[in-house]
Amino acid sequence: xxxxxxxxxxxxxxxxxxxxxxxxxxxxxxxxxxxxxxxxxxxxxxxxxxxxxxxxxxxxxxxxxxxxxxxxxxxxxxxxxxxxxxxxxxxxxxxxxxxxxxxxxxxxxxxxxxxxxxxxxxxxxxxxxxxxxxxxxxxxxxxxxxxxxxxxxxxxxxxxxxxxxxxxxxxxxxxxxxxxxxxxxxxxxxxxxxxxxxxxxxxxxxxxxxxxxxxxxxxxxxxxxxxxxxxxxxxxxxxxxxxxxxxxxxxxxxxxxxxxxxxxxxxxxxxxx
Amino acid sequence: xxxxxxxxxxxxxxxxxxxxxxxxxxxxxxxxxxxxxxxxxxxxxxxxxxxxxxxxxxxxxxxxxxxxxxxxxxxxxxxxxxxxxxxxxxxxxxxxxxxxxxxxxxxxxxxxxxxxxxxxxxxxxxxxxxxxxxxxxxxxxxxxxxxxxxxxxxxxxxxxxxxxxxxxxxxxxxxxxxxxxxxxxxxxxxxxxxxxxxxxxxxxxxxxxxxxxxxxxxxxxxxxxxxxxxxxxxxxxxxxxxxxxxxxxxxxxxxxxxxxxxxxxxxxxxxxx
Numbered sequence: 001x002x003x004x005x006x007x008x009x010x011x012x013x014x015x016x017x018x019x020x021x022x023x024x025x026x027x028x029x030x031x032x033x034x035x036x037x038x039x040x041x042x043x044x045x046x047x048x049x050x051x052x053x054x055x056x057x058x059x060x061x062x063x064x065x066x067x068x069x070x071x072x073x074x075x076x077x078x079x080x081x082x083x084x085x086x087x088x089x090x091x092x093x094x095x096x097x098x099x100x101x102x103x104x105x106x107x108x109x110x111x112x113x114x115x116x117x118x119x120x121x122x123x124x125x126x127x128x129x130x131x132x133x134x135x136x137x138x139x140x141x142x143x144x145x146x147x148x149x150x151x152x153x154x155x156x157x158x159x160x161x162x163x164x165x166x167x168x169x170x171x172x173x174x175x176x177x178x179x180x181x182x183x184x185x186x187x188x189x190x191x192x193x194x195x196x197x198x199x200x201x202x203x204x205x206x207x208x209x210x211x212x213x214x215x216x217x218x219x220x221x222x223x224x225x226x227x228x229x230x231x232x233x234x235x236x237x238x239x240x241x242x243x244x245x246x247x248x249x250x251x252x253x254x255x256x257x258x259x260x261x262x263x264x265x266x267x268x269x270x271x272x273x
Numbered sequence: 274x275x276x277x278x279x280x281x282x283x284x285x286x287x288x289x290x291x292x293x294x295x296x297x298x299x300x301x302x303x304x305x306x307x308x309x310x311x312x313x314x315x316x317x318x319x320x321x322x323x324x325x326x327x328x329x330x331x332x333x334x335x336x337x338x339x340x341x342x343x344x345x346x347x348x349x350x351x352x353x354x355x356x357x358x359x360x361x362x363x364x365x366x367x368x369x370x371x372x373x374x375x376x377x378x379x380x381x382x383x384x385x386x387x388x389x390x391x392x393x394x395x396x397x398x399x400x401x402x403x404x405x406x407x408x409x410x411x412x413x414x415x416x417x418x419x420x421x422x423x424x425x426x427x428x429x430x431x432x433x434x435x436x437x438x439x440x441x442x443x444x445x446x447x448x449x450x451x452x453x454x455x456x457x458x459x460x461x462x463x464x465x466x467x468x469x470x471x472x473x474x475x476x477x478x479x480x481x482x483x484x485x486x487x488x489x490x491x492x493x494x495x496x497x498x499x500x501x502x503x504x505x506x507x508x509x510x511x512x513x514x515x516x517x518x519x520x521x522x523x524x525x526x527x528x529x530x531x532x533x534x535x536x537x538x539x540x541x542x543x544x545x546x
Binding site for chain 2: 082103155
């Protein structure tokens with residue numbers, strides 16, 4: 001546990017330094033810092049650092065990559081909360097980015113975080129990582145953001161219509177699509193990028209990819225269940241919102257009771273093989 | 274002229290192939306194609322290809338980079354037109370992206386185009402460009418998008434308050450900041466990336482940077498003047514909108530008559546040196 005706290009502390013320090021307030025365009029930088037430094041479990045950067053360590057790399061080498069992955073995550077949170085998306089007012093117990101800075105600045109902040117993530121990842125070369133490996137990491141990150149990742153997941157999530165329980169099977173497939181793209185893709189990228197930067201072999205990288213994708217699916221199942229079983233205070237965001245909005249979630253498709261089966265299913269699924 | 278038409282035709286073909294409709298997430302891909310293939314002068318990709326040619330490179334080598342730059346431009350157009358930004362209904366004579374696909378899809382489409390631009394630029398390695406050079410090009414592109422480029426320009430543009438004519442000097446400085454970031458930065462990146470990919474020396478790259486930045490400023494002055502002197506039909510977008518919105522533009526700060534002086538000023542400015 002202290003291992004994880006120490007990692008999270010290092011990540012927070014690096015993120016703080018990555019967006020100094022001294023440069024111009026103050027409002028955007030304030031807005032970037034607001035979401036980037038508003039707590040959060042730092043799961044993705046820790047996965048990135050751990051993957052680097054696992055293949056024999058140093059924490060310091062993967063720290064820019066770890067920050068980059070968290071910046072992408074922060075960017076996606078700002079966008080998901082926008083009035084035209086999930087229209088959320090609270091995140092991590094604080095007003096969402098657009099509630100504080102306005103919708104226009106929030107949209108620009110999301111872009112700025114993606115751009116900074118790319119820049120940050122490129123600085124991995126300063127730590128002796130070869131341009132070949134950094135370029136491969138950049139490609140993984142771009143895939144996790146676009147139509148093979150977050151964008152596809154959020155688009156499918158927005159398209160998710162209220163459904164009857166008879167449509168269980170189709171619903172579950174659609175749900176898996178959403179989770180693979182919206183959650184698992186970036187967790188996968190976090191681990192894969194860490195392994196690439198850390199000097200992992202192709203086999204090591206692909207093993208970590210499968211592992212992280214599965215972690216991603218489990219993560220989303222838990223998140224969906226928490227949404228209906230925990231209070232807004234405990235979650236730091238509006239509870240039960242997905243269910244009220246008629247969104248396709250695990251509890252909606254399978255019921256909270258069946259969550260044990262989902263876990264079993266995940267463990268037996270192709271993602272773990 | 275036929276040289277430029279031939280270049281633009283090649284760019285349009287490459288862009289068409291870059292976003293095929295066959296893959297999943299059809300609505301996003303349709304929305305990407307809608308803005309990316311809706312005409313446009315292809316100034317940025319042509320500048321990219323020309324810079325590559327100037328330093329002795331081949332068109333085919335710089336085509337992925339040229340497409341990438343146009344994708345970034347398309348992404349910025351979609352965002353600029355959003356209701357929370359300039360709230361524009363027409364662009365290039367057609368309804369804006371969010372008017373056709375909805376605001377949520379438009380926001381995701383802008384992200385998807387940035388991600389695809391990065392992926393596309395990385396494919397330059399397939400054409401024999403070294404990873405070092407591609408990485409350098411990726412960094413230039415990220416800078417042009419973020420707080421050193423488009424984001425900073427748009428944020429400053431949104432912050433531009435109606436002003437009195439006594440504030441001429443401060444207004445002109447603020448205006449120059451907007452134009453350098455909102456327009457010149459991407460034109461600069463287009464030329465610089467073309468020169469990097471084409472194998473240019475550091476000196477050639479920096480010369481092209483200064484040249485393109487200046488082209489960018491001239492470009493925006495002309496665009497601002499056209500906004501108040503041409504009709505909506507001629508422009509393909511709502512005319513006079515910037516002036517009505519009290520936006521900081523060249524005609525507002527200096528009057529349309531003084532535009533000759535702005536050109537002279539630009540030619541004498543540090544950007545040309």
